[in-house]
Amino acid sequence: MNEVELLNWARGPGLAYATVIMVFGLTIRVIEILSLGRPKELAKVRSSGTGDGLKLVVKRSLPEPRNWRFITASYIFHIGLLVVIFFFIPHTQFFRDVFGVFWGGWPNYIIDFFTVLSIAAMMYTLVQRRIDPSRRILTTVSDYVAWLVTFIPFVTGYMAFHRLGPDYTLMLALHILSVELLMIALPLTKLTHAVTFAISRYYTGSSMGRRGIKA
Amino acid sequence: MTPEENNETTETLGQNLIGNGVSRRTFLKFCSTVASAMALPPTAATAMAETLSKATRQSVIWLSFQECTGCTESITRSHKPTLESLIFDFVSLDYHHTLQAASGDAAEHAREEAQKAHKGKYILIVDGAIPVKDDGVYSTIAGITNLQMLKDVAADAAAIVSVGSCAAFGGLPKADPNPTGAVAVSDIIKDKPIINIPGCPPIPVVMTGVLAHVLTFGIPELDSHGRPVAFFGESIHDRCYRRPFYDRGLFAKAFDDEGARKGWCLFEVGCKGPTTHNACATVKWNNGTSFPIQSGHGCIGCSEPDFWDAGSFYKALSTGSMNPGEWATDALLAGAAVGVASGILNKASKSKAEKNHKPVTLEDMGGKNE
Numbered sequence: 001m002n003e004v005e006l007l008n009w010a011r012g013p014g015l016a017y018a019t020v021i022m023v024f025g026l027t028i029r030v031i032e033i034l035s036l037g038r039p040k041e042l043a044k045v046r047s048s049g050t051g052d053g054l055k056l057v058v059k060r061s062l063p064e065p066r067n068w069r070f071i072t073a074s075y076i077f078h079i080g081l082l083v084v085i086f087f088f089i090p091h092t093q094f095f096r097d098v099f100g101v102f103w104g105g106w107p108n109y110i111i112d113f114f115t116v117l118s119i120a121a122m123m124y125t126l127v128q129r130r131i132d133p134s135r136r137i138l139t140t141v142s143d144y145v146a147w148l149v150t151f152i153p154f155v156t157g158y159m160a161f162h163r164l165g166p167d168y169t170l171m172l173a174l175h176i177l178s179v180e181l182l183m184i185a186l187p188l189t190k191l192t193h194a195v196t197f198a199i200s201r202y203y204t205g206s207s208m209g210r211r212g213i214k215a
Numbered sequence: 216m217t218p219e220e221n222n223e224t225t226e227t228l229g230q231n232l233i234g235n236g237v238s239r240r241t242f243l244k245f246c247s248t249v250a251s252a253m254a255l256p257p258t259a260a261t262a263m264a265e266t267l268s269k270a271t272r273q274s275v276i277w278l279s280f281q282e283c284t285g286c287t288e289s290i291t292r293s294h295k296p297t298l299e300s301l302i303f304d305f306v307s308l309d310y311h312h313t314l315q316a317a318s319g320d321a322a323e324h325a326r327e328e329a330q331k332a333h334k335g336k337y338i339l340i341v342d343g344a345i346p347v348k349d350d351g352v353y354s355t356i357a358g359i360t361n362l363q364m365l366k367d368v369a370a371d372a373a374a375i376v377s378v379g380s381c382a383a384f385g386g387l388p389k390a391d392p393n394p395t396g397a398v399a400v401s402d403i404i405k406d407k408p409i410i411n412i413p414g415c416p417p418i419p420v421v422m423t424g425v426l427a428h429v430l431t432f433g434i435p436e437l438d439s440h441g442r443p444v445a446f447f448g449e450s451i452h453d454r455c456y457r458r459p460f461y462d463r464g465l466f467a468k469a470f471d472d473e474g475a476r477k478g479w480c481l482f483e484v485g486c487k488g489p490t491t492h493n494a495c496a497t498v499k500w501n502n503g504t505s506f507p508i509q510s511g512h513g514c515i516g517c518s519e520p521d522f523w524d525a526g527s528f529y530k531a532l533s534t535g536s537m538n539p540g541e542w543a544t545d546a547l548l549a550g551a552a553v554g555v556a557s558g559i560l561n562k563a564s565k566s567k568a569e570k571n572h573k574p575v576t577l578e579d580m581g582g583k584n585e
Binding site for chain 1: 439440450453461462463464466482483489490519520521524525526530531532533534535536537538539540542543545546547549550551553554555557558559561562
């Protein structure tokens with residue numbers, strides 16, 4: 001298989017299979033979580049918990065004054081990830097093709113800036129995971145896999161854009177394939193938080209609220 | 216072969232040029248153009264002129280298989296009386312369906328004669344793919360399958376030039392579902408040097424330039440797809456005059472919008488320039504007049520393998536070629552069904568567990584403590 005065939009496979013069947021695994025897996029996960037319901041409240045219910053739930057979704061997205069370096073790196077990486085995925089013009093074309101919606105893209109130099117920043121931030125978080133004893137104990141193999149499959153698309157995308165590596169077509173194919181790997185990993189690792197973060201935060205917030213506890 | 220024909224092939228290109236009223240200055244200018252187009256050092260132009268003027272006419276057999284004659288159309292667009300067209304006259308084109316005067320048995324006879332007379336020395340040019348399914352029965356010439364004819368003629372060729380994407384990569388005949396089992400020349404012939412000059416059609420000066428290189432310096436440097444690096448070494452995107460608009464995020468959204476009128480980048484309307492290697496953006500077409508992107512249409516990637524099967528010409532390169540949205544919808548429905556079923560099963564096992572649950576009494580605990 002040459003690089004052109006690889007790219008054609010990645011843009012065609014590869015993308016279709018990855019999409020199916022990702023959407024199928026995430027849908028099952030979300031419905032299963034929702035169908036678990038909540039345990040019977042044994043104490044007197046203080047409030048509906050809706051407000052507290054929504055509040056926690058926002059609150060847990062705000063920084064807490066702990067280890068500011070790690071938190072900054074995490075913010076940079078998450079914001080960078082969102083900017084690169086949703087505002088790099090070729091990516092917006094993909095979403096327009098799938099959803100029929102176009103929200104505008106940003107110039108390449110801005111995307112480039114966020115990419116470099118995100119790569120650096122991700123590397124910093126990995127080093128921290130290895131250095132900090134408590135983080136190292138908490139980190140499982142699955143967490144390293146999650147880090148890796150998120151990191152590779154950044155690197156391959158950067159290399160493809162800057163014509164680094166042996167050949168642009170090959171790098172583009174590898175970039176798309178690495179994204180497909182990330183898509184497959186989404187429902188199978190902690191990366192599921194990309195869609196379940198709001199559900200779990202709302203659940204915690206509303207449970208606390210119903211019991212009259214500050215979350 | 217007639218005596219006149221023999222004279223033609225023994226006459227040097229220099230003698231022939233003088234006979235056609237071409238000055239040495241014009242000839243040198245041509246050699247400089249070819250040398251610079253192929254990124255050869257300045258001294259190469261003189262060397263090329265010397266070698267070409269002393270060279271005798273190179274016998275060429277041109278075989279046309281599953282093709283549309285677009286490649287021949289393209290090479291004949293080398294404007295008269297430019298030297299490009301003249302140099303084509305200076306190869307002894309011994310067999311070519313479209314351009315030869317002979318027809319029927321006489322045409323086939325000419326091919327057989329050339330094969331014998333220039334055994335091991337002639338250049339074989341092929342345009343068109345070769346059907347191999349059912350023993351190649353889907354395309355025949357004079358009762359001979361393309362497959363057989365290619366094998367026969369290639370056996371005594373010095374080198375093979377696959378002109379056009381069909382000969383180089385299979386092209387349109389090979390496109391899915393490939394009913395005739397079409398393949399490229401390089402899929403069949405493994406023991407001869409093969410130069411691929413893909414394109415649908417290839418640029419005339421690229422064809423003549425490569426031929427000039429073969430006549431003077433031999434086989435040029437080729438890339439992993441057998442294409443001369445001089446012409447196919449860079450992507451259309453990297454040499455495109457609209458590239459600055461790509462970097463600034465300025466795109467035509469449709470062929471008749473403001474962006475299109477302002478000449479912005481055509482990536483969003485499907486340009487495949489980033490993954491296409493060819494010289495269109497530099498050499499251009501019709502005597503350097505223009506090329507598709509300059510006339511407002513995105514590159515369709517015609518010099519790359521399997522470009523017909525790479526999705527729509529009018530969708531951005533970053534989109535999926537198999538409609539991932541539809542797959543996502545089906546996966547969502549299937550996931551929802553499985554998710555609901557799993558939820559019901561979970562509930563059932565939960566209530567069963569609740570039903571079977573026996574409260575632990577103090578006695579039980581006491582029993583355990585014993």
